[in-house]
Amino acid sequence: MGDVQESAQRKAARTKMREAIEQYEHRRVDHAVELMEEALELDPSFIEPRKWLADHYAATGDHHLAVSQYESMLRQEPDNEELWAGFREVDAGAADRLYRLQHVAPDPFLGRATDTSDLDDFEDEDEEFAEDSAAVAGPAATTATTAGSAIFLDEDEDEIEAAVVESLPWDHEQDAEMRERLGQIPAFNDVLDGFQLLWDDGSTWRRLLRDAIPSFDAGWRELDGVMATAAGVLKAPVPITLTIEGHSACPLALPLHEPTLLLGKHLREALNPHELLFVLGWHLHMFMNQNAEFAWAADHIIERHKEQVGLHDQIVEAAGDFTVGWDQGVPREEVVRIAKLCHAWEQRAVLSADRAGLLCCEDPEGACRSIAVCVGDPLRDRTLSADKYLEQFKDVPAGQLAAISASHDPWTDRQYAAYRIQMLRWWATTDDYKRLIK
Numbered sequence: 372m373g374d375v376q377e378s379a380q381r382k383a384a385r386t387k388m389r390e391a392i393e394q395y396e397h398r399r400v401d402h403a404v405e406l407m408e409e410a411l412e413l414d415p416s417f418i419e420p421r422k423w424l425a426d427h428y429a430a431t432g433d434h435h436l437a438v439s440q441y442e443s444m445l446r447q448e449p450d451n452e453e454l455w456a457g458f459r460e461v462d463a464g465a466a467d468r469l470y471r472l473q474h475v476a477p478d479p480f481l482g483r484a485t486d487t488s489d490l491d492d493f494e495d496e497d498e499e500f501a502e503d504s505a506a507v508a509g510p511a512a513t514t515a516t517t518a519g520s521a522i523f524l525d526e527d528e529d530e531i532e533a534a535v536v537e538s539l540p541w542d543h544e545q546d547a548e549m550r551e552r553l554g555q556i557p558a559f560n561d562v563l564d565g566f567q568l569l570w571d572d573g574s575t576w577r578r579l580l581r582d583a584i585p586s587f588d589a590g591w592r593e594l595d596g597v598m599a600t601a602a603g604v605l606k607a608p609v610p611i612t613l614t615i616e617g618h619s620a621c622p623l624a625l626p627l628h629e630p631t632l633l634l635g636k637h638l639r640e641a642l643n644p645h646e647l648l649f650v651l652g653w654h655l656h657m658f659m660n661q662n663a664e665f666a667w668a669a670d671h672i673i674e675r676h677k678e679q680v681g682l683h684d685q686i687v688e689a690a691g692d693f694t695v696g697w698d699q700g701v702p703r704e705e706v707v708r709i710a711k712l713c714h715a716w717e718q719r720a721v722l723s724a725d726r727a728g729l730l731c732c733e734d735p736e737g738a739c740r741s742i743a744v745c746v747g748d749p750l751r752d753r754t755l756s757a758d759k760y761l762e763q764f765k766d767v768p769a770g771q772l773a774a775i776s777a778s779h780d781p782w783t784d785r786q787y788a789a790y791r792i793q794m795l796r797w798w799a800t801t802d803d804y805k806r807l808i809k
Contacts, residue, residue, distance in 0.1 A: 384414035391420070418444055422454075429461050438465050445469060446778075467703075468674050539660055540807055541726040549716035550665060556709055558701050562668040565694030570627050575689055579682065583613035583633055591639055594647075598632075601651040601731040607659050618749050620783040621683040622724070624657035626664050633682065641749035642741060649738040650745065652731030656724040666720060666782075669713035672697075672706075673777050714777040721781045725795050726804075733808055735799040739792040746788040757792050764789040 391406035410420040425440035441458040448454060458466040538547040553559050569575060586594040594612055602609045610630040618635035625631040632654050642650065657663040671687050671694060698706050729738045736757060743760035744752045772790035781787050798804055
């Protein structure tokens with residue numbers, strides 16, 4: 372692209388890049404790297420300085436930094452074969468994982484909404500899935516529906532003979548069917564078995580939980596009482612509750628011999644009692660019907676890249692010692708198909724968990740605000756309303772909010788959170804919800 376056609380942002384970044392190259396030629400390497408990073412600050416979409424940095428980091432042995440640059444470039448240019456070739460030279464395994472994620476298609480399971488103003492913008496499903504794919508539980512859905520195999524796997528229906536997975540009363544209408552499909556896959560069950568070894572390994576948990584503190588000892592004395600209330604509503608087991616520093620947007624429900632729940636301390640300052648009830652119900656849902664076991668296994672199979680590694684990611688990494696070989700002998704395209712189904716189930720599973728939380732707090736707006744707070748920074752967003760949160764997505768057609776790729780975690784993704792808020796507001800108006808809170 373010539374300078375005449377370039378934006379002012381790109382021109383400034385290109386000038387900075389030229390300065391960096393000049394500094395590098397004069398052997399001022401550290402300064403050159405700083406200038407290249409400044410060029411990216413000016414224009415994050417500029418591929419050339421990213422490629423320079425990737426080559427530099429690969430040459431100097433800063434492997435993880437090179438991988439990060441390639442991942443950024445290939446999210447911008449997923450069809451760039453030259454970049455793929457360079458990435459494979461740096462780390463063939465990481466390149467394969469990113470390729471798999473990028474080829475797990477979004478799950479466009481939305482149907483047309485007709486009965487509520489919150490969802491008026493929902494569109495028909497993409498034509499590719501229109502015949503086979505049933506709507507997610509939206510205003511037009513009055514009974515449980517069956518999602519088409521076109522979205523998930525291509526097996527013949529007569530091959531599916533696994534035992535029926537029972538639903539919890541508040542489960543999303545496609546949750547059980549997705550779980551049943553996962554339960555039919557030998558490789559997925561191998562991962563479940565590996566995680567069971569992890570859940571039983573006391574030494575690993577002593578290491579992973581060494582910084583976790585019981586809620587009472589952490590001064591959060593009211594938490595045990597609120598937990599008992601939420602567990603009573605759902606008829607769920609009362610877990611051991613531990614606190615950790617900061618915040619984790621992922622569900623940290625550990626199906627150990629004694630079920631254990633971890634909560635970030637920041638939530639105490641960000642949520643009122645009703646909102647805390649929502650979050651506890653959301654987590655308690657995971658201890659029922661093997662939801663936690665399936666969720667951890669699904670995360671492990673999808674292998675989402677995280678910029679910052681927290682306790683959730685340390686647990687998934689630790690599981691690798693117990694699940695090694697789960698994909699041995701499994702064709703690559705089948706691994707992609709399994710990850711695809713894992714992602715599809717997680718999209719439903721988080722909606723089920725949201726409903727469980729709402730049943731506990733019986734405060735739709737408080738529940739929706741909790742979703743917005745939990746996917747952000749609880750301290751910064753402690754006064755954020757659900758409506759204010761949705762404003763940032765006002766230009767996104769509602770039918771696109773749920774179409775997130777597998778590289779985006781449905782439990783924590785900010786766009787998907789907007790969809791969750793809209794769906795929970797709708798579910799709060801249904802007869803199913805009203806029947807369950809009587």
